Amino acid sequence: MPDPISWAYSWPYYAATFGAGYILGSIPVGLLVARFFGHGDIRAIGSGNIGATNVLRTGNKPLAAITLLLDGAKGAGAVLIATNYGPDLALAAGLAAVIGHVAPLWLT
16 A cells, blocks of 8 residues: 555645745845845846855945855755755755746846
């Protein structure tokens, strides 16, 4: 007799975890932090990227450090939340957060 919680019954959990991880990972932290602290659209400076290195090009090291820490916290948060539901879901959330960081939903 198969276990009642098998792959056939668990795909909604994986889909929800992947979706939540992707949305969390796609938050454009560099863009939001730069705008909040009055630097405008960070994509108009340097390489046009929204990462911590481009925020550093504004000359504000603490702002770049905040961006770096919050970018890392996006992935860590997705994994830590999903860890409560099992290691497989934590892996799916981490992968989704990385994909969301690389290809954000909000900046298409």
